[in-house]
Amino acid sequence: xxxxxxxxxxxxxxxxxxxxxxxxxxxxxxxxxxxxxxxxxxxxxxxxxxxxxxxxxxxxxxxxxxxxxxxxxxxxxxxxxxxxxxxxxxxxxxxxxxxxxxxxxxxxxxxxxxxxxxxxxxxxxxxxxxxxxxxxxxxxxxxxxxxxxxxxxxxxxxxxxxxxxxxxxxxxxxxxxxxxxxxxxxxxxxxxxxxxxxxxxxxxxxxxxxxxxxxxxxxxxxxxxxxxxxxxxxxxxxxxxxxxxxxxxxxxxxxxxxxxxxxxxxxxxxxxxxxxxxxxxxxxxxxxxxxxxxxxxxxxxxxxxxxxxxxxxxxxxxxxxxxxxxxxxxxxxxxxxxxxxxxxxxxxxxxxxxxxxxxxxxxxxxxxxxxxxxxxxxxxxxxxxxxxxxxxxxxxxxxxxxxxxxxxxxxxxxxxxxxxxxxxxxxxxxxxxxxxxxxxxxxx
Amino acid sequence: xxxxxxxxxxxxxxxxxxxxxxxxxxxxxxxxxxxxxxxxxxxxxxxxxxxxxxxxxxxxxxxxxxxxxxxxxxxxxxxxxxxxxxxxxxxxxxxxxxxxxxxxxxxxxxxxxxxxxxxxxxxxxxxxxxxxxxxxxxxxxxxxxxxxxxxxxxxxxxxxxxxxxxxxxxxxxxxxxxxxxxxxxxxxxxxxxxxxxxxxxxxxxxxxxxxxxxxxxxxxxxxxxxx
Numbered sequence: 001x002x003x004x005x006x007x008x009x010x011x012x013x014x015x016x017x018x019x020x021x022x023x024x025x026x027x028x029x030x031x032x033x034x035x036x037x038x039x040x041x042x043x044x045x046x047x048x049x050x051x052x053x054x055x056x057x058x059x060x061x062x063x064x065x066x067x068x069x070x071x072x073x074x075x076x077x078x079x080x081x082x083x084x085x086x087x088x089x090x091x092x093x094x095x096x097x098x099x100x101x102x103x104x105x106x107x108x109x110x111x112x113x114x115x116x117x118x119x120x121x122x123x124x125x126x127x128x129x130x131x132x133x134x135x136x137x138x139x140x141x142x143x144x145x146x147x148x149x150x151x152x153x154x155x156x157x158x159x160x161x162x163x164x165x166x167x168x169x170x171x172x173x174x175x176x177x178x179x180x181x182x183x184x185x186x187x188x189x190x191x192x193x194x195x196x197x198x199x200x201x202x203x204x205x206x207x208x209x210x211x212x213x214x215x216x217x218x219x220x221x222x223x224x225x226x227x228x229x230x231x232x233x234x235x236x237x238x239x240x241x242x243x244x245x246x247x248x249x250x251x252x253x254x255x256x257x258x259x260x261x262x263x264x265x266x267x268x269x270x271x272x273x274x275x276x277x278x279x280x281x282x283x284x285x286x287x288x289x290x291x292x293x294x295x296x297x298x299x300x301x302x303x304x305x306x307x308x309x310x311x312x313x314x315x316x317x318x319x320x321x322x323x324x325x326x327x328x329x330x331x332x333x334x335x336x337x338x339x340x341x342x343x344x345x346x347x348x349x350x351x352x353x354x355x356x357x358x359x360x361x362x363x364x365x366x367x368x369x370x371x372x373x374x375x376x377x378x379x380x381x382x383x384x385x386x387x388x389x390x391x392x393x394x395x396x397x398x399x400x401x402x403x404x405x406x407x408x409x410x411x412x413x414x415x416x417x418x419x420x421x422x423x424x425x426x427x428x429x430x431x432x433x434x435x436x437x438x439x440x441x442x443x444x
Numbered sequence: 445x446x447x448x449x450x451x452x453x454x455x456x457x458x459x460x461x462x463x464x465x466x467x468x469x470x471x472x473x474x475x476x477x478x479x480x481x482x483x484x485x486x487x488x489x490x491x492x493x494x495x496x497x498x499x500x501x502x503x504x505x506x507x508x509x510x511x512x513x514x515x516x517x518x519x520x521x522x523x524x525x526x527x528x529x530x531x532x533x534x535x536x537x538x539x540x541x542x543x544x545x546x547x548x549x550x551x552x553x554x555x556x557x558x559x560x561x562x563x564x565x566x567x568x569x570x571x572x573x574x575x576x577x578x579x580x581x582x583x584x585x586x587x588x589x590x591x592x593x594x595x596x597x598x599x600x601x602x603x604x605x606x607x608x609x610x611x612x613x614x615x616x617x618x619x620x621x622x623x624x625x626x627x628x629x630x631x632x633x634x635x636x637x638x639x640x641x642x643x644x645x646x647x648x649x650x651x652x653x654x655x656x657x658x659x660x661x662x663x664x665x666x667x668x669x670x671x
Contacts, residue, residue: 003665006635010654010662013628017655020624025655032621037543040581045539046572153622171620178623189623267620 020278021148035153035269042268056270060154064268069158076151077238080142082231084135085219091134099127113310120317121306121365122299128364128374129294129357132216137287139212143180144282148274152177157266166246167253169193170266172202176245179209180238181286183401186211187408197257201249203412207401207426208245210238212290213356217396220360224375225389233390237397244398244429293355301351301358305365318366338395338431339388339438344381349395355402391438399430446496449608452521454549455533456542457504460561463591464533465501468601478517492601495608500527506541508548510660519660522554523645529607531600533559536566536573536588550582553616553646555607558586559600564593583615616646628655641668 017025062068107119146152155177160170171193179186186206193199210218214237222233253259308324315321320329320343328343331350335341344366352359360374367377378384384392401409406419413419453468455461465473469488478485486501502521503514510516522530532549534542550556558579566573579586585603589596606612621629632651636642641650653661 003668006632006639006641006654006665007662009632009635013631013655014657017624017628024657025625025628026657028625029621029652029656032619032625033544033547036547036619037540040543040578041540043581044574044578046574048570147623174620174623194618269622 020275020281021272022275022278023272031269031272032267035267038268039157039266042266059271060268063151063154064157066161069154070162073155073158074239076146076155078231078235080139080146081235081238083142084138085231085234088135088138092131095131095134096127099123099131103127116310116317117303117306120309121302124367125302125305125361125365126294126299128220129216129298129361132219132357132360133287133290135219136212136215136290137283139215140181140283140286141279143177143286144279145274147177147282148272148278150269150271153267153269157268160266162246163249166250168198168201168249172198172249175202175206176209176242179206179211182211182213182289183207183209183405184289184408187405187412190412197253197259200413200418201252201257203409204252204418204422205245205248207405207422208241208248208398210241210397211356212286213293213402214396216357216360218393220375221378221389221393224378225384225386233393237393240394240433241397244433248429290357293357297355298357298361301354302361302365305347305351305362309366324366334431335395335434337439338434339391339442340382340384340395340434342382345392349399352396353400353403355404356396359396387438387441391434391441394437395430395434397430398433399427401426446491446494447608448496448498449528450498450500450525451604452500452502452525452527452530453533454502454518454522454530454545455504455559455561456506456535456545459504459533459535459542460591461501461504461533464531464559464561464589464597464600465499467591467594467597468499483513483517493605495605497604505545507545509656510658516660522549522552526554528555529604530554530556531559531604532556533561533591535562536560537562537569537571539566539571539573546582547617547619550584550617551619551652552649555614556584557600557603557607558582558584559591559596560586560588561591561596563588563596564590582617583613584617585612585614616648618648621652625655641665 014025017023017028021028063072065072103119103123106123107115109115109118143152146155152174156170156173158170159173163170163172172190175186175189175193177186178189183206186209187203190199190202190206193202215234218234218237219230222230226233305324308327309318309322311323312321319325324347325343327350328345328347331346332341332343335346335349340346344363347366348359348362351362363378364374367374367381378389400406400423406423409419409422410416453461453465465486465488469490472490473486473488476485476487477483483503488499488501490497490499500521502518505512505515505518508515508519508522510519521527530549532546534546546556546558560573560575573588575586575588585607587596587600587603589600591597603612607614620626629648629651632654633647636647636650641647650661654665
């Protein structure tokens with residue numbers, strides 16, 4: 001390493017930041033310092049009102065208001081989901097029809113098994129996941145706009161008070177917001193938290209933040225079982241995720257990792273107009289992961305599921321006698337109390353451990369249909385009711401972080417203990433929550 | 445024989461730096477020029493509780509970038525001479541503007557004491573400052589004072605001695621620059637850390653300075669040998 005390398009890397013970094021924000025990094029750094037100071041002064045300085053109030057101060061007066069802050073945050077998140085669904089519905093219909101047509105074409109390919117692999121396995125499984133590209137990318141656009149304009153820093157500021165109550169700090173909310181995109185960068189973002197116990201707690205609750213990979217499950221089921229209130233139902237998943245995360249933070253800080261919490265100043269950077277290239281870059285950074293997964297992990301799993309559904313030789317495709325049916329039937333009784341004790345559900349959840357999109361992909365492969373009618377298949381073939389669908393969604397929200405997240409926890413904590421604990425306790429919570437919802441809901 | 449130590453006095457123009465300097469050193473002053481430039485350099489001496497303290501008055505500046513010779517001198521002195529304590533004098537009645545310099549000094553990871561001056565004016569403007577919380581959040585001692593009336597000088601000296609003895613822990617202030625900027629800082633830190641530069645400058649601080657495009661730092665980098 002010599003100084004030319006350092007200078008080159010510096011230039012590259014400055015250019016990268018300029019491309020994203022449209023500003024010199026010098027300005028960004030100065031803004032962050034002023035953001036730090038204005039956050040600091042909110043904590044330490046009380047002065048009589050003055051007449052010179054900036055626009056940013058006026059907006060902040062409402063946005064980070066003691067009472068209005070949290071309702072505003074929730075209203076904005078709700079708006080984000082409505083935006084995502086309204087715009088993505090026609091696009092999803094288009095992609096779905098495309099895959100439907102493609103499936104019809106390849107089904108006739110001979111020999112028979114190859115036609116089945118292409119139509120049932122790849123088009124059915126992968127297609128049901130790819131259909132969700134529009135909502136995922138639109139969600140990421142909306143989150144990027146909120147982040148780039150400076151609102152997300154305010155959201156963390158607003159949550160600061162709640163987080164203090166559970167022994168954490170508002171700064172822990174930033175990795176949680178990043179977790180909405182994907183838990184892996186969310187977990188890595190915990191590095192900025194200096195206090196080790198705060199940090200570990202923030203890492204352990206991150207998987208409850210509903211990542212983009214869970215969105216296909218929610219949209220599929222909300223679309224099929226809650227036609228009128230899709231946005232609201234999906235919004236409720238994100239909310240449940242946040243609430244469970246906060247409750248678990250309290251449990252961790254109180255009993256498992258007790259101790260004083262670190263203190264930070266919450267930065268309030270000035271509002272800035274998001275640039276198109278910045279928003280698109282962020283959307284692409286997050287969305288790229290989804291496409292890569294679809295092309296690698298999910299593609300592989302879909303073929304594996306098709307194989308397991310077709311074996312042993314000669315049975316009816318994806319019947320209870322197939323290997324996958326046998327695995328599923330073995331696991332299914334565990335999920336009986338939750339309301340979805342069918343082998344198809346059990347096996348989807350089992351493989352969803354690899355990546356949560358796989359839950360939808362597995363169902364698409366087993367039912368050999370694409371996304372458009374998959375929801376209907378769950379109702380007619382498995383006899384699911386909206387209650388069962390809701391319990392299933394909550395289970396998917398809360399259970400086992402995917403393999404990549406567990407890997408990130410392992411890397412960040414540098415131990416095997418915490419990923420194992422994460423795997424076990426999240427699944428236990430998911431099971432309890434789904435069972436409670438199904439059992440109490442059945443009584444009503 | 446008294447133990448020797450150096451205290452650098454930094455602060456915005458009009459924050460009361462000269463008054464504090466006079467309060468501390470009395471008549472024992474020496475006026476010269478900073479090497480190479482025609483900026484006045486004032487030094488003074490005092491003895492306190494077994495310490496022979498040299499106080500260096502840095503030029504009054506609003507920030508530590510390479511925009512003016514004054515700023516370069518102030519930054520250079522802190523980075524290169526590594527004084528035992530930097531006292532940053534802050535106008536309490538104008539906190540927001542004055543803290544910008546304070547934050548930059550705190551980020552350098554040197555022992556800092558904030559001398560919160562003009563408390564009388566802050567009070568008359570009805571500004572209430574929560575000093576313990578301020579001190580806690582920035583990780584440095586904060587001493588309230590009104591230098592005009594020579595109030596708080598003794599307390600400041602007591603604090604200087606405590607810091608010199610290592611009885612007060614001061615820490616490097618870490619500002620969260622936002623995800624994108626932090627990623628770039630981390631990249632640069634990684635390149636800087638294994639080099640000989642890291643022995644001289646805190647890598648994170650250097651990375652931030654480079655991203656700021658600080659000409660002084662880039663100039664220094666071009667001169668030194670990096671291994």
